[in-house]
Amino acid sequence: MAFVKLDTGMPNSSIWSDRDKRTLFTTTLLLAVPHQLRRRTPQLHVRSLEPTGWVVPAGWYGLVAASGTQIVHRDGIPDTERGLTLLEELCSPDPDSRSQAYDGRRLARVDGGYLVLNYFKYRDRDHTAAVRAKRYRDRVKQSGAVSSRRDAVTRTCNVTLAEAKADGRSTSKKPRGGHGPRWYKKFESLWTDRCGGLLPRFAAEDLGQVVEQLGEAEAHRRFEFYLSCTDPSRCRTGDFASKHGAYAEHGLAQ
Numbered sequence: 003m004a005f006v007k008l009d010t011g012m013p014n015s016s017i018w019s020d021r022d023k024r025t026l027f028t029t030t031l032l033l034a035v036p037h038q039l040r041r042r043t044p045q046l047h048v049r050s051l052e053p054t055g056w057v058v059p060a061g062w063y064g065l066v067a068a069s070g071t072q073i074v075h076r077d078g079i080p081d082t083e084r085g086l087t088l089l090e091e092l093c094s095p096d097p098d099s100r101s102q103a104y105d106g107r108r109l110a111r112v113d114g115g116y117l118v119l120n121y122f123k124y125r126d127r128d129h130t131a132a133v134r135a136k137r138y139r140d141r142v143k144q145s146g147a148v149s150s151r152r153d154a155v156t157r158t159c160n161v162t163l164a165e166a167k168a169d170g171r172s173t174s175k176k177p178r179g180g181h182g183p184r185w186y187k188k189f190e191s192l193w194t195d196r197c198g199g200l201l202p203r204f205a206a207e208d209l210g211q212v213v214e215q216l217g218e219a220e221a222h223r224r225f226e227f228y229l230s231c232t233d234p235s236r237c238r239t240g241d242f243a244s245k246h247g248a249y250a251e252h253g254l255a256q
Contacts (some may be wrong), residue, residue, distance in 0.1 A: 009124065016098040022087045027108055030092075031079040034064025034118045036125075036231055043132075046111045048090045058110050058173055062231050064121025067114060079169065089116075122231060183220045191223055196229040197237050209238035224249040 008028070017023045039060050044053040066073060074085030076089065089109065092118075096106030101110050104110075110117045189209055190201045201209075212221040227249045228242045242249075 006071070013098065016096060017092075020088075022084065023091065026074070026079065026085065026088050027092055029126065030066055030073055030109060030116060031064065031118050031121070033066045033068070033073070033076065034121055035066075035067035036062060036121070036227075037117070038062050038230065039112075039117075043112050045093070046113065048093060048111055054093075056105075056107075056110075058104075058112060058117060058119070061211040062122055064118035065114065066116045066118070068116070070111070073116065077159055095145075098134055125231075183213075185222070188218075188222060192222075192226050192229055193237070196233045202239060210241040213242050236243045 008031075012018065012024075012028075015024070017027060018051075039062075041060050043058045043060075045056045045058055047054055068076075070086055070089050071082055074082055077085065079085040079088075086160060089111075092109045093107060093111060096108070099106030099108075101123075103123075104226070107119055110119055125175065158160060164236065183206060186201075186206060186209075189205070192198075193201050209221065209225070212224070216222075216224070228245075229237055
């Protein structure tokens with residue numbers, strides 16, 4: 003089942019004072035499932051199939067495969083016309099929005115339904131990151147390990163090795179540059195395309211558990227989905243290994 007997080011910052015939104023509009027958006031957010039647009043797609047008007055002139059960039063969004071009237075009815079707004087007007091406003095630029103991504107638009111109608119444009123902003127929000135980062139720094143300090151980062155998305159060998167030891171995982175398997183199990187190179191290619199660099203040293207152990215459980219093809223499909231909808235700086239093979247079930251139901255949207 004797909005999921006999305008609701009956070010305490012939402013009441014600060016420019017639409018929060020309009021009860022009908024905020025509940026309509028929240029309902030749409032909860033109805034959405036992960037979906038990939040593989041190419042730029044024209045936005046359509048709410049009340050017709052004519053393009054608005056704005057184009058949705060390729061990328062990952064939340065999709066509600068329903069008509070505007072269906073979404074309005076699911077939300078419980080008794081006046082359909084009022085509901086469609088609110089959808090039009092949610093699909094329009096909002097100069098008062100806290101985020102100016104997509105010119106402040108929250109939704110976009112496309113062929114196939116409605117997209118929640120900032121879906122992964124809510125889904126990927128992680129309020130525990132600072133706490134976990136402090137715990138990791140404390141472990142590094144206690145162990146005397148010295149770490150550095152080559153860039154914003156690739157951890158150094160020292161960091162990954164320290165994490166592996168701190169987590170109690172074996173560091174005996176150290177395939178690098180495509181060496182390792184026969185399936186390893188395919189997974190490393192996905193990682194390089196998305197995150198840059200080579201897989202961490204303990205990746206064979208993390209990914210091997212998933213391959214053994216699901217088979218190579220299914221594990222590869224879920225890993226590709228995980229990388230596509232996760233910020234490159236937060237991709238972790240251990241995280242994928244522990245959460246791979248969350249990437250099963252919808253898979254890669256066509």
